[in-house]
Amino acid sequence: MPGRREPVPFAFVAEADRFRSDVTPPPRERASAGEIAGRWLLGLTIVAALVGSLVIGTPALQTDPSTTPAQQSQASDGR
Template sequence: MFRRREPVSFAFLAEADQFRSNVVAPAPERSSVSLIAGRWLLGLTIVAGLVGSLVIGMPALRVDHSSQAQQSQASQGR
């Protein structure tokens, strides 16, 4: 297969670089108060969930030294 090349004038290419559209994108709609409040509430819920899981999980991450001390005392007593 061969490609068919059509000549394009240089003036057309130069014009294409300078072309500006007169179509303007519509302005974004302003967020309503209820939408902003909903976003804040969602963010606070996520943060509260993370903090709550950390608070609940901290005792599980704490090393219990009392059980090790009881085991060592029991082994010394034998």
């Protein structure tokens, strides 16, 4: 049996867009002290991981200025 659709009047659609419910949602429950502490601990762990990776990775990105000219002079001597 094919589905038969009835036309929906446009006034009903417009009315549905501005419909407001008279039922108010329940208030949000407050987070317990353990949940707040857990969120802080998670945030501090993420920040510590980022800072640690920055501290460990920064020396690897720096070049030693005393070896850089020597390497360049060796490469130019080889020509």
